Amino acid sequence: MQTLKHRPALNRTRKRKRTKVKISRKRLLLAGAAAVLLVMIGRSLLPALGISAPGIGGGAEDAPTEVQTKAPPAPTIDLNGVMVQGGGTPMITLNPGLVRLGGGVTVSGSGFDQGSMVDVYLGPSSTPGQKKPPSGAADAKPKQVATAKAGKWGVFTANFTMPSKMTVPVQEVTAQARGSDQVAKADASVAQGAGQATLSAVVGKPGDTINMTVKGFSPGEQLNVYWGRINGDPNLTLKADEGGAVGKTPIRVGVTAVGQTSLVVVGKTSGAAASAPFQVLRLYPSIKLAPYAVKATQKISFSGSGFAPGERVLVRLNAAGGQPVMAIPTDDAGTFKGAGITMPFQLKGAQSLVFTGEQSRAAVSSGFTILPFTPQARTNAYGGLPGTVVNFYATQFAPNEAVHVTVKTSKGAKPQLVAAFRVDAKGAARAVGQYTIPGDTENTVVFQLHGQRSDATATVNFKVDQSGGPVDIPSAKPYVVPKDLEN
Structure with missing residues (x-):
């Protein structure tokens, strides 16, 4: 009796299970049909719009080889003479902007419609003047490299890997929203290759000779060397050379800041770079003057050493800066x-010359002295009666200067100009001027002979x-002093 009572309940449970199974199978069939319908719509509609997307018509590896990427809208705002976008337009930035072949790149975008799917393409740069790849090259046409969905505020982030082979150093990255005119572009510079530089020494001063060896550059390209x-x-x-290398080559340590620095080698064609650390020592220049004491119109000669090779040495008087009085090239x-x-x-009196290397900035100073002129003079007689005609003899004045003669005839009298003459190249004169x-x-007449250039005076x-x-x-x-004897 107890078993019969429980049979209706058992039957109802079995019926509910069969109903659930039927409903689940029906839902699966409907979902499958919807998926097939979406794929068919995607295959027919999206290509008609010129949009290629992974997962529709095959994976990324099955995507069409030719992709027509759109161009951003033309700039409309004149800012300081340059046409720019007025805002509200999509934009992307790349990190890093200088990437090595095979390296990762992060694309950060903004200004797209929220929730839109954005496809990222990589292709040759459309910037005027940029080198274009050959038509048959692998990177001659843009290819899709990533897809991302724009989130809140229209921001997205996508990542892709730069191909391991490129024929041009600049590639254009395009972010293009599906089914929309929203598009943004940015250029990625590619450092093709990684050179290596080796030095025979890691310590030296500017001008020292060391040996350098480099490799890893493009065959036959020009290599620029910087310190x-x-x-x-x-x-x-x-x-x-043909292997992209330079064998053991002597080079000179260049002029750069004292301390830890680097020698940098850059390939002009490939953009590849190599560096090697180097410790630059201080220069200790020296100067030799001859003589160390001179008079005006005399020449001081000097020689120097310890500067950087081939630089100019700037010479200044009594100052480390300002206009140099001369520049001397070093050998x-x-x-x-x-x-x-x-x-x-x-x-x-005391003076100084300051010598500074124009490139190395190494500086040294040397002092010298300007000696005064100490002229001597006498008259043709040591004394005489009133009416005596006097003329003058002089030595040790400045070469070729004019000498003015004044006289005091009594104590407390004002000096009176009475004669003028010019000394010769040795600063001497004989039997010149005339005074009665x-x-x-009174008892004594005092003559003063004053050099107009040397400012030196002799008294008789x-x-x-x-x-x-x-x-x-x-x-x-x-x-009255003649014009030609004024100085």
Whole structure:
């Protein structure tokens, strides 16, 4: 009796299980039909829109080899003379922007429609002036490399690997939203290859000779060699052999900052770079002056050593900066000789010359002295009576300068200009000028001979004898210095 009572419940349970099975099978059939329908729509509609997407019509490896990527909208805003986008347009950035072959690249995009699928393509750059790959090259046409979905605010991130072979150093990355005109582009620079540089020494000063060996560059390309930098004019240019290498080659340590630096080799065609560490030692230049004491119009000669080879040495007076008074080139050993400067009249006493390497900035100074002129003079007689005609003899004035003669005829009298003459190249003069001792002159007449360039003075005392009575001598007219004796 108990068994019969439970049979209706058991039957109802079996019926519910059969119903669930039927419903599950029906749902699976409907889902399968929907999937097939979506694939058919994708195969027919998306290619008509010019869009290629992985998983439709095959995987990424089955994608069409030719892809027509769209161009971003033309710039519309004039900013400082340059046409730019006015905002609200899609944009992508690449990290890194300089990537090695086979290296990973992250594409960060913004400005796309939220929820849109964005396909990423890699192809040759469309920038004017960029080298184009041959038509048959593997990278001659754009290829899809990634797909991402734009999230909130239209932002997406995608990653791809740069191919291991490229024929041009710049590739264009295009992010294109499916079924939309939203598109953005950015260029990726490719460093093709990784060169190696080896030095025979790791320590030295500018001008020292070391040996360098490099490899890993493109065959026959030009190699630019830099010390402590990677731009500007190279310190040296070499040419790689058929294997992309340069054998043991002597080079000179270039001018760069003292301390730890690098020698950098850059392939002009491939963009490959190699570096080697190097410790640059300080330069210790020295200067030899001759003589160390001169007068104005005399020349100081100097020679130097310990500067960088082939640089100019800037010479300044009493200062480490400002306008140099001359520039002297050094030879291949960083030395120079046979230079000199003639001293002007305006300099007096202790002076210094500062020598600075134009490239190395190595500096050294050397002192010298400007000696004063100490002229001597005498008259044609040591004394005489009023009416005596006096002329002058002088030595040790500055070469070829004018000398002005003044006289004081009495104590407390104002000096009076009475004569002028010019000394010769040795600073001497003989029996020049003329002055008559006045009749009312007291015991002594004082003559001062003043050099107009050297600012040096010689003094002569002339003793006047007593005449015993009045002497009738006409007064002399005021003396006027001729133009050619003004200095």
